[in-house]
Amino acid sequence: MAKSPNPGAGSNARTTPSPDRAAVAAARLSADFDAAESAVVGKLGAARLAALSGAPIKRLAGQPVAELKAKLGHVLDPRWLFMQRVCGKVVRTDATTGRQMPVPLATVQVEDTDCSLFAFHPVGSPWSWLFPFNCRREVIATVKTDACGNFCVWIPRFDIDWVLRWRTLRLCFPVLFERPNWRELLDDLRERIPVLTERDPRGPIPGPDPAPDFAALRRIAAMGDTRAAEALARFETLPGAAFGEDTSALDQALDAPAALRMAPPLPADFMVDTGGKKGVLSRVALDSVAAQLRLDPKAFEGFDPQHWIGPMRRCVNIHVPEWVPIIDVPDITFRVLQDVDGDGVEEVIYGESHFDVRWNAGNLPFVTLEADPSARVAPDCFPDEQIPCGNAPAIVMAGRLPLTGDPTTFDGATGYNLRTNRPHPSGTSVDALPNPTARSPAYGKLSLLGCHRTHPAATHYRVLYRHRAPGSAVFGPQTPFVGVSWWLYRLNGVGVGEWHAPTSDANGWYPINLPAGPNNWLPSEQLLLDWPTGGAYPDGTYELVLQVGTLPSNVLSSAAPVAVVVDNHAPGFVFDIAWRKAGDAAWLPIGGNCPVVHRGAVPVAVEFRVTMDVHSEHFRNAYFHPTVCGNVGMVRTGGSGGADGPLGFEHWHTTVGDQGGLMQAVYTLPAAAAQGSYGFFARSVSRAFDTNQVMAPPTPAFEYEATRVYQDASRLFAVFNAD
Incomplete structure (x- = not known):
């Protein structure tokens, strides 16, 4: 096949217009700094700065930050008048693929927000939910997302300091007003993985800070938390787990608020049939809560049991009532608008947000705002530079x-x-x-x-x-x-x-x-x-x-x-497990519903033969490993077609012509191992890659290993002390 010509050859012909993208980017950055300098302190902001500094509100409200520095910089803590840069991205998740697509050219508004809240702490639940009412909002900054949905905005530091001070002075509030992120939830999940007493045949895990074992965590999550299992499957596809890979995308995903989408378990009297009458449910719910708290319900007008925030992390080391009113909670929130119907008027595609950012973080995290399904999205982002063209297509x-x-x-x-x-x-x-x-x-x-x-x-x-x-x-x-x-x-x-x-x-x-x-x-x-x-x-x-x-x-x-x-398909494979008591000659199949292994009333060691037959033109690697019950693991005593590696018993293609093959290993479960649920997990992975995933310099753009297209199988069985 002939090679493509140099697209830049023969430059006499008409070419694609090539605006100076660097100049455009520089102008945009300059405009962002101008906006930061000209930011005006609103009424809510003035009240917050006055509470911090003791200055009269009338001397602060309506004043540009730059002028306040000049006029009152000698009496105000200069740190309060600094501007904090916060960056993020507006995305819409594709419901079919789970892929986050950028939302371009949307208007991002940053707001000072004061809301009163009913905090709901259900008995026996590790979570809390918040019901806002009587909210006041004031726009303090506005910015447009770029072609990739990214934005950066400047926020007065005194706003952030006031939010942090207000929370810190109140017991449990720093916990209650932080959305759980995936890193914390995975740490909780990691505690449920059994710790083996035997030496791990894969050897010690090198430090520092190895990436989480997403495969092991996902197997645990699949037993009782489908939301975590779905998130873990997505994390496994991100670069950052292999040596030398850029971890920024993985860190952003782990530090993002976990979209758990868990509705609060409201009391039965909130579920009354209102016959479709508007506002009746809110009145019933408000009267119920007010009666419990012995308060006048008129003080909490605007409470709506169908409008909630959460779940939020809950203080577990102190007693908290089921319902607690919290008045005038300060926060800094986001609202996003976009013209989704082409009428020239922007509609809200993300709003009523609360607690999106952990303002107490040393380095403020990257903010990801999930737009609603009406948002217009763009194809994946491309390099800013125009492709040079000549007279040859x-x-x-x-x-x-x-x-x-x-x-x-x-x-x-x-x-x-x-x-x-x-x-x-x-x-x-x-x-x-x-x-x-x-x-x-x-x-x-x-x-x-x-x-x-x-x-x-x-x-x-x-x-x-x-x-x-x-x-x-x-x-x-x-x-x-x-x-x-x-x-x-x-x-x-x-x-x-x-x-x-x-x-x-x-x-x-x-x-x-x-x-x-x-x-x-x-x-x-x-x-x-x-x-x-x-x-x-x-x-x-x-x-x-x-x-x-x-x-x-x-x-x-x-x-x-x-x-x-x-190639959009993962390598197909056949996965089979057989077992026998140690010393027996015949292997018995493990199959059917609820498979059981009887290792004798007086337990003896049991052997498991695991077979994985995997073939594909674009086979990258395959592996399997046991999942154990208790703190005694299985020991591999034989095998062919693979070798022990960090992933388990594995085979990675050794040449581009390697299309996989038959892998088989024998594992022994000691007689001292606990009765219970055991199993084996297997995965096959394709070499297929994403043309939009690139590494950060100085690593060459496509020099990485990524698990993008794969297929899993899991076989579980029970081991009992019985004949």
């Missing part, structure tokens, strides 16, 4: 992956990534460097970027493909992509977001020129196709060709073809 990138120009990263002739998920000659997950060249396929949505404004007479472009199924030597006919559409977005002349979805005709031709306007379309005007692989586009090798021309089907120029291999 070319498909240059798939997401962040260069398809041309870097033969050390991607082979455009075979369609494989050469860096991600390399072979390990040792056959285990930990291997001495350097490793051989990889041959890894892509998966998921591929955002193709390139050069299509390359011919002065061309008005349209299209992308054609030929498909070769796995195992086949023959490509199918050349076919255009038809009916694939995606959202582009930009700010119009008055700063309101507008959207455009490119569509093709019946022959796959898309217009080259997009609707005119004062700003460029994002994420890129060089986005040729947002290609959803899988489904209508099955696994295999795709030969892609970009054409430019005029309607109805006049081709003026064609790019050299480029190949991309796609």
Whole structure:
């Protein structure tokens, strides 16, 4: 297959407009600093600063922070007039894939908030819930998200100090007003993993601060906490668990508030049938709570049992009443708006938030705001720089992956990534460097970027493909992509977001020129196709060709073809377990519902033979290991087709042609081990990678190992002392 030409060659032709992105970014940063300097202290903010400093409110309200520094800097603690930078991202989670998609060009408002709360501490529950009423909000800062949904905003330090001081002076409030994050919940879950008395055959875990064993935690969570199990499955796909990987994405995910979505277990008298009458339920609930507290319900107007915050962490070392009113709780909250229906008016897509940020953290955490399902989202973010183009059309990138120009990263002739998920000659997950060249396929949505404004007479472009199924030597006919559409977005002349979805005709031709306007379309005007692989586009090798021309089907120029291999499936495998008493010759199968192993009324050692037969063209690795009951573990006494490694009994592909095979190991459960539930967990992993996942410098962009496409199996059984 011919190699693609240099897209920058022959620069005499008309090229894609290339605005100075660095200048735009610098201007935006300068505007952010100007906004910080011109921030005005509102009424709520003035009350907070007055409470801290003793200064008269009338000397503070309505004053720019910069002027307060000049006028009162000699009598106010200068730290209160500092500005704290808080950064975050607005996302919407795809309900099907679980992937967080960026919400671009949304307005983020930061608010001083005072709310009174009913704190509900259900008897026997480790959680508390908060019911807000009589809330006051005041916007103190506003900013737009960028093309990737990111934002940074400046907040007066005195606002943060007042929130912290108010909470610190009250017993349990620093705990009650912090949403639990995943790192804390996983630490709690980790305490439920049995500690083995025998030496771990994998050896000591090197420090410092190893990543959590997500696989072990997920097995524990699957027994009783499906929310944690789902989150752990997502954490396993993030980089940061292997040696040398960038941990920033994993740390952000672990430190984010846990979206537990647990409704409060309200008392029975809150569940009365109101016949659909508006406000009746609130009145019934308020009268019930007020009666318990012996208070006048008129003081708590606005209480709504259907509007709650939580669950929140609960103080467990002191007694707390079931219901507690807390008056005028200060917080700093967020509200996000976006024009979701194209009418020029922004609607609220995230609001009524409380306790989003742990203001007492040494380094304030990255804030992730989860927008509601109505929010408009963007494709994955791409590099800010425009792709340089000449007079030859070319498909240059798939997401962040260069398809041309870097033969050390991607082979455009075979369609494989050469860096991600390399072979390990040792056959285990930990291997001495350097490793051989990889041959890894892509998966998921591929955002193709390139050069299509390359011919002065061309008005349209299209992308054609030929498909070769796995195992086949023959490509199918050349076919255009038809009916694939995606959202582009930009700010119009008055700063309101507008959207455009490119569509093709019946022959796959898309217009080259997009609707005119004062700003460029994002994420890129060089986005040729947002290609959803899988489904209508099955696994295999795709030969892609970009054409430019005029309607109805006049081709003026064609790019050299480029190949991309796609594989959205995890390696399939057969997983089987048999057992016998130590010394017996025959193996007995473990299967059916509620399998039981009888090891004798006087218990003897039991052996388990575990077989995993795994095969795939893009096999990366497979492993299995026992799960134990109590503090006595199983000991591996034999095996073939694999070796002990950090993941258990494992096999990592040793060459690009290694497609897996038969793995078998024998484990012995000592007679002294406790009766109870035991089992084995197995996983197979593909080499497939995400074209938008890149490493931070100085590590090469695609030099990493990531578990993106995998399949699990678990076999549980009971071991009893019986004949």
